[in-house]
Amino acid sequence: MAYDGKDKVLEEVTAKAYEFGFTTDIESDKAPAGLNEDIIRMISAKKNEPDWMLKTRLEAFEVWKTMEEPEWPHLSYTQPDYQAMSYYAAPKQKKKLNSLDEVDPELLRTMDKLGISMEEQKRLSGVAVDFVMDSVSVATSFKAKLGELGIIFCSMSDAVQEHPELIKKYMGSVVPTRDNFFSALNAAVFTDGSFCYIPKGVKCPMELSTYFRINESGTGQFERTLVVADVGSYVSYLEGCTAPQRDENQLHAAVVELVALDNAEIKYSTVQNWYPGDADGKGGIFNFVTKRGICHTRAKISWTQVETGSAVTWKYPSCILKGDYSVGEFYSVAVTNNAQQADTGTKMIHIGRNTHSTIISKGISSGRSQNSYRGLVQIMPSAENARNFSQCDSLLMTDTSGAHTFPYIEVKNPSAKVEHEATTSKIGEDQIFYCLQRGIDAEQAISLIVNGYAKDVLNQLPMEFAVEAQKLLAISLEGSVG
């Protein structure tokens, strides 16, 4: 069943898109398969973009044509046929459902377990309710409050129109077009995403969440996010949601750029639960994401991710510690089950003096899945007194799953101190039996043990997100240990 958790929301997107002159005929709004200059011109025109944006896209396309899809990850999948895909489709208005009875019961069961309220379940599964109106008003008052502080939080499309100076200055400044195959592709064809700017000295008073923004823009296939925290500001940004998300597009190649200017702090939390495909991984989403942040003097960027979905994940949220005394952190839990594959980790590039980075990675593999940690800690010659601590743990739930660790450490300054700890263990039969003997059932026992194992990472998430993430881990591993 083709399901996208934001049907109702998409409806609004569609409505909004009409402003830009889309036709009402949905089929005619889909670009023909294939990627060429004309398609890119079409995307840019549909979005009514200024010339400079089109030029950037075309340059990116030229670069992409010269690049090859990376083969170094520990992943095995059939490479998508990039000329067989369509790169532009106006968000479809999907069939509106009248009640929860029409929703996939499996999905409802999962949402129940996640503790998602009935109203929220309706919203997520596209049942028509008044609640959406409430949600819009919440979002509106939320925007008013941010506006008073001078915080900009809008779709990337709007930002290109309304804040071209900021976009020109920062887009591509952290993840350049030619960074990698997928970032180049994204730069050429991205359709939307989020933009956030926190002015000097402002502490954003609430967690910024795409969840609120969803009313304006569905998650695109090629999403582009840019967060700029000006001098001395702070923001906590939440991406994704715990409810299972399905999408008709198999390939997702997003780019996220974070810029933390002097003394600024950005906390970026992700919960990713894209459809992993059936038990054989068929139909699952390929998630190839480039996420990177740059820290100026005394700035701090903290990435926290809980990855449970997608058939294939390729993702390395990274920090460039350019400024002296800047700090980078990476906290990750990656769960793979059935035939899922994940190759994920981080890069910490120490350039400034007295820069610090911390990496805590917890992999959990079940079923026949393969879960790899890949990380680079690079201490440049200029990075006097740099410090890094890395801990990479792998937990195997089954005999048929795999855990792999590929840590790369490059130290070019003798004053650096780099620590790396790694463990691999199988979930203890003894631990499970101990729980059972205390009257805890098997499912809850696994949930307790796994959440205990991932605690250091989950603790980094904002409170409400953390509670949902805990439940999500348990659900992702259901039936893992017989």
Added chain:
Amino acid sequence: MLTINKLKASIGDSEILKGLDLTIGPGEVHAIMGPNGSGKSTLASVLAGREDYAVTGGKVDFLGMELLEMDATARARSGLFLAFQYPVEIPGVSNINFMRAALNGKRAHEGLEPIAGKAFLELVKEKASLVELDGRLRNRSVNEGFSGGEKKRNEIFQMAMLEPKLAVLDETDSGLDIDALRIVANGVNSMRSPERSFLVITHYQRLLDYIVPDFVHVLVDGRIVRTGGKELALELEERGYDWIKEAVTS
């Protein structure tokens, strides 16, 4: 309370329990002693429902239920508690949360609502004082970084929290110094009641000075070969097991 009838169990190809009979009445304390490899810990594991062991024969009645038909969780929720010889560490899971999950599992089984936060904390405080388990140990991850003695005290604390009908103590005295032994024994003794029974597995008579049994059984080669009162433990302490083994084989 518990009636074990011709229980046979094996692990892999080797048969460990070879037709064991034992009856424990309400309020009774039974001690099982025996040489290494006689099957003492196997008996504890089989009663608790560990799946590593294959039960190949016999029946076990627990409070009118077919114990061997129940899974480990159901046995625990019905009132069977095993104090482990080697308590297991669960990193990242606080002792308190662990106990709350356990207690609420049992309460659900009894048709009760989950315990309220305040009542739970009061219960924890009361039961922890029985074995002098301080706040630090209560809030740490389950058994992680606990000393041998602390782990055993934690077992008795958990037992006190769950108020089982039958508690099996598997070599709870191993690795305990004399002070810890006294604390553990006091905890157990404070829980003795006409409705609660104990099966105390031990190598040494020493523990039985503190937890005085009503019956002592000697387990040799997978069978109970002799039963007596507490004086039997003293005799074993003095003479060892060989004379019994010889008496059995001849």
